[in-house]
Amino acid sequence: MKPKSTAEERLIDPAPEAGPFRLEAFLPYRLSVTAKRISRAFARAYAERFGLTIPEWRVMAVLGTSGPLTAAAIVERTAMDKVKVSRAVAALEAKALVLRRPRPEDRRSALLELGPAGRRVFEEIVPLARALEAELTAVLGPGDRALLAALLGRLDAHLAGRGDPALDAGDPG
Amino acid sequence: MKPKSTAEERLIDPAPEAGPFRLEAFLPYRLSVTAKRISRAFARAYAERFGLTIPEWRVMAVLGTSGPLTAAAIVERTAMDKVKVSRAVAALEAKALVLRRPRPEDRRSALLELGPAGRRVFEEIVPLARALEAELTAVLGPGDRALLAALLGRLDAHLAGRGDPALDAGDPG
DNA sequence: GGGATATTGTTTCGTATGAAACCAAAGTCA
DNA sequence: TGACTTTGGTTTCATACGAAACAATATCCC
Numbered sequence: 041m042k043p044k045s046t047a048e049e050r051l052i053d054p055a056p057e058a059g060p061f062r063l064e065a066f067l068p069y070r071l072s073v074t075a076k077r078i079s080r081a082f083a084r085a086y087a088e089r090f091g092l093t094i095p096e097w098r099v100m101a102v103l104g105t106s107g108p109l110t111a112a113a114i115v116e117r118t119a120m121d122k123v124k125v126s127r128a129v130a131a132l133e134a135k136a137l138v139l140r141r142p143r144p145e146d147r148r149s150a151l152l153e154l155g156p157a158g159r160r161v162f163e164e165i166v167p168l169a170r171a172l173e174a175e176l177t178a179v180l181g182p183g184d185r186a187l188l189a190a191l192l193g194r195l196d197a198h199l200a201g202r203g204d205p206a207l208d209a210g211d212p213g
Numbered sequence: 214m215k216p217k218s219t220a221e222e223r224l225i226d227p228a229p230e231a232g233p234f235r236l237e238a239f240l241p242y243r244l245s246v247t248a249k250r251i252s253r254a255f256a257r258a259y260a261e262r263f264g265l266t267i268p269e270w271r272v273m274a275v276l277g278t279s280g281p282l283t284a285a286a287i288v289e290r291t292a293m294d295k296v297k298v299s300r301a302v303a304a305l306e307a308k309a310l311v312l313r314r315p316r317p318e319d320r321r322s323a324l325l326e327l328g329p330a331g332r333r334v335f336e337e338i339v340p341l342a343r344a345l346e347a348e349l350t351a352v353l354g355p356g357d358r359a360l361l362a363a364l365l366g367r368l369d370a371h372l373a374g375r376g377d378p379a380l381d382a383g384d385p386g
Numbered sequence: 387g388g389g390a391t392a393t394t395g396t397t398t399c400g401t402a403t404g405a406a407a408c409c410a411a412a413g414t415c416a
Numbered sequence: 417t418g419a420c421t422t423t424g425g426t427t428t429c430a431t432a433c434g435a436a437a438c439a440a441t442a443t444c445c446c
Contacts, residue, residue, distance in 0.1 A: 061342075061343075063275055065362070066346065067361065067362055068251045068346060069271070070362060070366070070369070071244070071247065071365060072248050073292045074244065074248075075244045075247075076248075078241045078244060079241065082241055093432090101234065101236040105235065110394080111394075111395065112393090112394065112395085118236065121434065121435095122394080123397090123434060124432090124433075126395060129395095130396090146393095146394085146442070147440080148395070148440065148442070149393090149395070173240055173241060176241075176368075176375075177368065177371075179367050179370070179371035180368060184367075185240065187360070188364045188368075189243060191353060191361045191364070194353060195352060196243070197352070198350075198351065199247065199250045199251065199254075283424080284424070285424065285425085294404065294405095295425065296404060296405085296425090296427090297402090297404080299427090300402090302425095319411075322423090
């Protein structure tokens with residue numbers, strides 16, 4: 041750690057030594073740990089009560105609040121890659137939660153939508169997901185929760201802008 | 214979505230319907246997406262330039278700023294489960310970056326520390342990691358970065374408190 | 387029309403993950 | 417001392433992941 045740096049030095053050295061490296065203060069690490077913890081809690085809840093994985097839940101989540109979508113549209117809205125979406129949809133079809141409606145005008149893709157059973161499960165999950173979210177983020181008041189969302193939003197926009205390849209997302213949900 | 218709720222209803226219903234469910238506004242989802250994006254960027258950088266995975270980097274990170282540690286101590290400090298740590302350490306040993314020093318007084322575990330090569334890699338990675346962190350979080354000023362860290366800190370403490378089982382952490386680093 | 391190219395999803399294949407089983411070395415205690 | 421139990425790490429095994437290859441259309445453009 042250098043003694044205090046002058047304004048000039050700061051211009052030259054944009055990332056001044058901030059003392060010894062501490063993993064627990066490293067933002068990417070912190071973000072990962074927190075996200076994973078929350079992810080787990082949700083994964084467990086969805087699995088236990090509905091037999092769903094997080095990718096499956098994400099697909100249902102978007103289909104629950106939109107008209108029928110193609111797989112590609114789901115990819116866009118869930119930040120998952122197409123392999124994951126493909127598998128999640130296949131699983132949901134097998135459970136009769138999602139229906140596939142072929143499109144004569146383009147037989148490569150089909151429109152996907154919640155079936156009656158899927159709709160019921162969706163209606164049941166949403167309040168649960170909201171409650172769990174509220175419970176897990178209880179330490180933050182509504183204000184800080186919004187603040188966190190805003191910060192993540194800015195960060196995300198930045199990251200999405202930086203032409204990074206695959207845009208998939210881990211697990212939570 | 215209910216018509217506006219009265220104060221009384223709010224007391225009764227702690228999680229008032231906030232309109233239709235929107236995945237992209239769901240905090241667990243947002244956290245996961247952002248964490249994963251950052252994770253990827255780091256994973257790629259570490260792999261390309263140092264041939265390291267994130268779990269490996271984490272192990273080196275703690276060993277780089279502490280005396281020799283047992284695997285169990287590393288588990289504590291990296292929020293990774295013992296299987297992951299075991300494998301990361303094995304890989305680092307194979308690369309001669311980490312050395313294992315047996316302990317006669319307890320031959321079940323050994324003390325682990327960076328070897329000379331590991332030390333050199335560590336010294337090289339740290340500035341890079343800091344620079345990448347700075348770049349990725351550039352949209353947030355230092356103030357907001359600290360704010361985000363603080364919010365994650367509170368959230369984490371809360372989550373860690375809630376006796377959730379496994380405490381492993383995803384990937385970033 | 388009809389070959390070249392692009393788009394949409396699915397499948398393959400190698401790697402990462404983690405729960406549970408396992409092994410070896412301590413520790414307990416009768 | 418000699419069962420049991422506990423602790424520290426490793427290995428196994430079944431699953432999740434995603435990059436790359438693939439198959440089936442669709443679209444271009446001559």
